[in-house]
Amino acid sequence: xxxxxxxxxxxxxxxxxxxxxxxxxxxxxxxxxxxxxxxxxxxxxxxxxxxxxxxxxxxxxxxxxxxxxxxxxxxxxxxxxxxxxxxxxxxxxxxxxxxxxxxxxxxxxxxxxxxxxxxxxxxxxxxxxxxxxxxxxxxxxxxxxxxxxxxxxxxxxxxxxxxxxxxxxxxxxxxxxxxxxxxxxxxxxxxxxxxxxxxxxxxxxxxxxxxxxxxxxxxxxxxxxxxxxxxxxxxxxxxxxxxxxxxxxxxxxxxxxxxxxxxxxxxxxxxx
Numbered sequence: 256x257x258x259x260x261x262x263x264x265x266x267x268x269x270x271x272x273x274x275x276x277x278x279x280x281x282x283x284x285x286x287x288x289x290x291x292x293x294x295x296x297x298x299x300x301x302x303x304x305x306x307x308x309x310x311x312x313x314x315x316x317x318x319x320x321x322x323x324x325x326x327x328x329x330x331x332x333x334x335x336x337x338x339x340x341x342x343x344x345x346x347x348x349x350x351x352x353x354x355x356x357x358x359x360x361x362x363x364x365x366x367x368x369x370x371x372x373x374x375x376x377x378x379x380x381x382x383x384x385x386x387x388x389x390x391x392x393x394x395x396x397x398x399x400x401x402x403x404x405x406x407x408x409x410x411x412x413x414x415x416x417x418x419x420x421x422x423x424x425x426x427x428x429x430x431x432x433x434x435x436x437x438x439x440x441x442x443x444x445x446x447x448x449x450x451x452x453x454x455x456x457x458x459x460x461x462x463x464x465x466x467x468x469x470x471x472x473x474x475x476x477x478x479x480x481x482x483x484x485x486x487x488x489x490x491x492x493x494x495x496x497x498x499x500x501x502x503x504x505x506x507x508x509x510x511x512x513x514x515x516x517x518x519x520x521x522x523x524x525x526x527x
Contacts, residue, residue: 267319278299281379294376297344298376301380302387305383305386305387308387315398321401328398341387348380348381348384358373426504433508437521447509452475452476452479456472
C-alpha cells in the first residue's frame with residue numbers, strides 16, 4: 256500500500272472515529288437520565304450530517320471521491336432531497352418542542368432532571384439541525400465548485416489572474432471589476448433571475464411571516480449565480496474573496512440591468 260493512500264485511509268478512519276465519538280458524547284447525558292429517548296436516531300443523524308458535511312466542505316480534495324467527477328455530480332443531485340429532509344426534520348422538531356411534546360416525553364423524571372434535559376436537548380438538537388442544514392446547502396455548492404475546478408484545471412483567465420493579484424479597497428473601485436467578471440449574457444440573466452427571486456422571496460417571507468423560509472434565500476441567489484459562473488462565464492465567483500463587495504455589487508448590477516443603465520449583452524455595448 257502506498258504511503259499517500261495509507262495516510263488518506265488513516266485520516267478517514269480518524270474522522271469516522273471522531274464523528275461517532277462526538278455523537279456518543281453528546282447523547283450520553285440524555286440516555287443516562289432517560290434511556291427511552293425517542294428522538295435518538297434523528298438526533299444522531301443530525302450530528303453525523305453536520306460533522307461529515309462540514310469536513311467535506313473544507314477537506315473535499317482529501318476524500319476518496321475528491322477526483323471522482325461523476326460521483327460528485329451524483330452527490331450534487333442527491334443533496335437536494337437531503338436538504339429537504341433536514342428542513343422538514345428541523346421544522347418538525349421545533350413544532351414538537353413548541354407543542355410541549357418534549358416536556359411530556361420527559362414528564363416521568365423529577366423536576367430538576369426534566370428541566371435540565373429539556374434545555375439540553377432543545378439546545379443541542381436545534382444547533383446540530385441548523386448546522387446540518389446549513390452545511391448541506393454549502394456542500395451542494397462546494398461540489399459544483401469542485402467539479403468545475405477539476406474540469407478546468409490548467410486554464411488561466413487573465414481577469415481571474417488580476418483578481419487574485421489586485422486588492423480592492425472600496426466598492427467604487429471593485430464594481431467595474433465585478434462587471435468584467437459578468438460579460439457572458441447567460442451569466443447575467445441567471446444573476447438577474449436569482450436576485451429577483453431573492454427579493455421576491457424576501458418580501459413574501461415578511462408579508463406572510465413565514466420566517467422559516469429564510470434558508471431558501473441563499474439557494475435562490477447563489478444557485479443561479481454560480482451556475483452562471485461555472486458553466487457559462489467559466490470563471491471563479493468573486494464571492495469567494497470579496498463576499499460583501501460581491502453581494503452589494505450583485506444588487507447594483509440587478510437594478511442597473513432593470514433600469515437599462517447596463518445591458519444583458521455587454522459585448523455589444525460599451526459600459527461606463
